[in-house]
Amino acid sequence: MRLRIFCLVVLVLFAVTLAFTASLTTQTSAAQQSKPQITHVPAVYTDPSSGSAMFHAYCASCHGNDGKGDGPAAPALKNLPADLTHLAAKNSARFPELQVAQAIRGDWMTTAHGNKEMPVWGPVFLYLAHHDPAIAQLRVRNLTKYVESMQKK
Ligand code: HEC
Structure with missing residues (x-):
């Protein structure tokens, strides 16, 4: 047995x-x-108070250094990364702050108009902040402010 x-x-x-x-x-x-065209690397640590440092570390590969959507990874994507310098112009001259913060956190990724090609940053920022939501939120706010500073007048 x-x-x-x-x-x-x-x-x-x-x-x-x-x-x-x-x-x-x-x-x-x-x-x-x-086809392995995009290499995924772990997000490096950046200063949560520097929108510029975060943008260049996390966003410029697709959106380009000046946010025009022409980063080195852009040709490998199915959808072109948005031109982030015209967000206010496309929104009756008002910068769509909430929409940008949501895009960064990845809130709209699961909705109908969501796009999975843009990475979801909410969980990454929480991870970098050792799960302190205040610091993760600070990153989103400073990145949003930085994107706002890129708007074409
Ligand atoms: C792997 C490439 C990639 C990276 C990295 C990336 N994005 Fe994107 N992003 C995209 C693509 C592609 C779109 C277009 C999605 C769509 O239009 O459906 C987009 C869309 C956006 C939008 C929405 C624009 C609109 O028209 O509403 C914002 C805002 C944005 N990205 C900001 C950022 C920020 C800030 C970062 C860095 C934290 C970042 N992105 C990193 C690919 C990327």
Whole structure:
């Protein structure tokens, strides 16, 4: 009886290992099939009080150093990154502060008009802030202010 249970446990363990290896292999082959054009790197730490430092570290790769949407990663995306210098102009000369903050946090990503190509920054900023929501919010606010400072008059 004991032996039968032992054999069963070994069998189950074996099956689990097999399943795990199988899922690992499918993951690698899927990764190999998709063209690796964009390299995802962990977000570096930046000063939460510097909108400029954060923009250049987290946003410029797609939106460009001056926010015009022509960053080095832009050609690899299906949708062009938005030109962030015309957000006020497109909104009757009023900078859409809330919309920009939501875009950065990733709030609208799951809604119908959401776009998964723009990374969701809310969780990243929470992680960098060791889950202090006040510091994560400070990052979003200072980034939003920086984007506001880029508006074409
Ligand atoms: C991997 C590329 C990528 C990165 C990095 C990125 N974005 Fe975007 N972003 C996009 C794309 C693509 C869109 C267009 C989405 C759409 O129009 O549906 C977009 C849209 C936006 C919008 C919405 C503009 C509008 O018309 O309402 C804002 C604001 C924005 N990004 C700000 C930022 C900020 C700030 C950062 C850095 C924290 C950032 N993005 C990082 C790709 C990126």
